Amino acid sequence: MTDLSLSRLRKGYADTRAGQIHYRHMSAGDQAPPLVLLHWSPSCGRMFEPFMPSFVERGYSVYAPDVMGMGRSDQRPGDWRMEDFAENMGEALDALGLHDIFLVAGHLTAMVGTELMLQAPGLVKKVVLDGVPAWTEDELKKLLSSVSVGKPTVQDDGSHKTYPWDRAIFALQTWNKSFELNNDSLPDVYLMAIDYLEQRFGSPAGAIGQYDIRPRLPLLDLPVLALTADRELLRSQHDGGVALIKDCQEHCFAGDHPLMSPDRADEYVSVIDDFFRG
Secondary structure, three states: OOOHHHHOOEEEEEEEOOEEEEEEEEEOOOOOOEEEEEOOOOOOHHHHOOOHHHHHHOOOEEEEEOOOOOOOOOOOOOOOOHHHHHHHHHHHHHHOOOOOEEEEEOOHHHHHHHHHHHHOOOOEEEEEEEOOOOOOHHHHHHHHHHHOOOOOOOOOOOHHHHHHHHHHHHHHHHHOOOOOOOOOOHHHHHHHHHHHHHOOOOOOHHHHHHOOOOOOHHHOOOOEEEEEEEEOOOHHHHHHHHHOOOOEEEEEEEEEOHHHOHHHHHHHHHHHHHHHHO
16 A cells, blocks of 8 residues: 555646646655546546545556646636647646656547647557547537636626536536535535636637547557446447547446546546556
8 A cells, every 4th residue: 555645735837838737746656657637627637636545545646737727727828729738738748747647538638638649649658538529510519509608797687696606506517417406515516616717717618619539539549448427428429439449448437427426536546547557
């Protein structure tokens, strides 16, 4: 068992040409292999904090960066394409001295991670794509209609007062079909509202709308594990995405996605660790 005194959470910033990338870090030691966890949107690296100790117990040096324009990273300069997000993340990892990494990326960052691996062959040894957004044009239009909300404006009905709350509830209900608002889940709503506010009302919708991951997936030349869950936002795209990847394993979690339940950390981490070590 790893000495968890080595795994105390650290926070820091990595310099890139576009600004600073904020990251969280926990490590099993100087010789531990680097593992990079890329978050879903509109959250940030915070979503992995309950899971990082389990990765450290299995011997990894874990980094959970906030994608540019999200979390505590700097605001991105203008509209970005997915290629820009990927290039920027590559600069951040280089600034941290990370190479030969294991990578976990999902939803928005499955696109960022895919583009990063194509831009920097050899940077990633194995990758977990946790939710592959291989959606059709109709599915993409439906998604963009719900996320392209822009900055809040003053409304006669006073709904601007609850805007961050409403967006937080929407995100949690979208990710977790079993989500219920109660005293236990209330802190999660406030944390998600903070994540949303830290985006400064920005949205990656423009980058999502112009990027099609489907012709990019067959170009991946490394082992891939594609994850999904019975009740997961991108479950309907999973099979189509898997079919496009040359060297792909897959796993479907029962029920809701375990990232929505910190008490399932060992289950989630075990599946990923088995793949990395396999």
